[in-house]
Amino acid sequence: MGFKIAVVGATGNVGREMLNILEERGFPADEVVALASRRSQGTEVSYGDRTLKVQALENYDFSDTDIALMSAGGNVSKEWSPRIGQQGCVVIDNSSAWRYDAEVPLIVPEVNPEAVDGFRKKNIIANPNCSTAQLVVALKPLHERATIKRVVVATYQSVSGAGKEGMDELFEQTRAVFVADPISTKKFTKRIAFNVIPHIDVFMEDGYTKEEWKVMAETKKMLDPKIKLTCTAVRVPVFIGHSEAVNIEFEKPITAEEARDLLREAPGCLVIDKQEDGGYITPYESAGEDATYISRIREDATVENGLSLWVVADNLRKGAALNAVQIAELLLARGLITPKKQAA
Template sequence: MGYKVAVVGATGAVGREILRILAERNFPIDEIVALASARSVGREVSFGDKKVLKVQNLETFDFGGWDLALFSPGGAVSAKYAPRAAAKGCIVVDNTSHFRMEPGVPLVVPEVNASALKKARRGIIANPNCSTAQMMVALKPLHDLFDIQRVVVSTYQAVSGAGKSGMDELYHQTKGSFVHDAPEVSQFTKQIAFNVIPHIDRFMDDGATKEEWKMTVETRKILDPDIKVLATCVRVPVFIGHSEAISIECAKPIDLDAAYKALRAAPGVIVRDEREDGGYVTPLECVGDDDTYISRLRIDPTVENGLAFWCVADNLRKGAALNAVQIAESLDKQKLLGPDTPLGKPVERPEEPPED
């Protein structure tokens, strides 16, 4: 059985990646449509190696009779159109941050909490922040083993997390530096080429950034509400691939051999830790891969029951598009897709936010 699937935000970096991954993984599709804003109508996007889709207008599209919509158009657009799709019985997987912390909207990393999909009371499922997603894949087997109490994480996040415009800015600044052009700064708060910026998203009252707040609250919603998280999120001059230096403090004593064994057995995890020159994975090496890579695993002697490690993943795949498709696969596996399922029934649409 195949499904009728809509990809919303199909012309963006994540939308294109969703289309690519749906084709790569042979997700069961009878009909697929690419949707975007009116200004993109008529543009062409690829679905697999042979099929080209012409973009249709999200604003006038009728989601009635469609089974699944994978959204990545930006928070304001999702806020308006995701409830409309759900109201027609089309299950929504949303990549934006808009619905993540709302009650009745599961926040899902399939390797960690796929069972939460059954709780999608509003017909909407949220994809977590890119930096949170890969960390959850790494922490889940360790939490099961040692009962994590506290996480301290420093991220090194690629510019693709800011979209194509972020990648363009790094490219132009890097190129311009060789001909002594003054760097143009628009997407980031400071020059990103040959620099690092300890600032992602807006600052909050307590001095943390919104990105750091997201990692904290999303970890609690996905993995365990009692875990304490301190995050420092940094933008680095890397095109694709987020890296994280993670330290955990646990309730139970750490057995390093057991940690290696649990991580190697965990779905979506690859351990490469050779303790020699080059015996670890960098973001450049993970581009295009589906897995989350773990290296530099070692005891943290500064705290009781402490463990530290290095974690990298392709942020456009596991951090966004791949996780969304894996959610769709989990919905299919649990028989939660389609009009005859509890999630596939039209839901009452809450009041929409006022137009800007």
């Protein structure tokens, strides 16, 4: 007997990717339901070779559903996730609504799988920010080996992180440049075509943006609260794939070669690191792939026990949809959930 899965926000970029990945990975689901707001009711979305008609979240009864993959934004999640959890359905939420709640596990399965055991307090599990997910996958094996003291990271984040509207704006502005049309700015604070913007999410009192704060807070929650981390988050004119330049200072000595060997063996990591033209990964090559790619691993002589590296991943997959499905797989693997129909 398989599981009944609901994908909430099924018409968005991440929701559609969740449906794709459930089918690709052969998740043991007897039934998959696509949900969205009432205005999307009746829209058709793909699930493998099948077509699902979107149902309205407002009218849906979760009492016989096992897992809800939630990708409908923070406000929707704040309202609906507790209601869904109270009906005995486990919510795996992709928004930032529950990440910092002490009673909600924040999970990247390659990094802190044991933390998932505490999900029953609210029946909610949080998915991290897209840029945090790939970062901690790369940091985890290095931290275990040499203990990270401090991380300095600059992110180069694709427009798909801002949803379909962000992708549309890059496309429309790029076309406008080539045909000399006026360029309009809607989603982003400045023109994104042929430009970079050092601003993602709202500014906070200390001068950091909320996106930068998320990377700092989430890394500490999942990996180690003692790690010092500073971040500059930048939006770049790339459709899919987030990149990060990461500088790490360790307590113990570690060479670039040792780091390469560790990362080659680490779950979720793929090292592409040749010191030659093209011997590294770019976001274009990461699109549609599941791995967190690591390149440009080198020793940093400006600090004691320092390394620098380049980390790239598909933000719609590892940064969102894939990680959510992997969390669902983790629940199964640890025997933490059984199908309601079977239990009945």
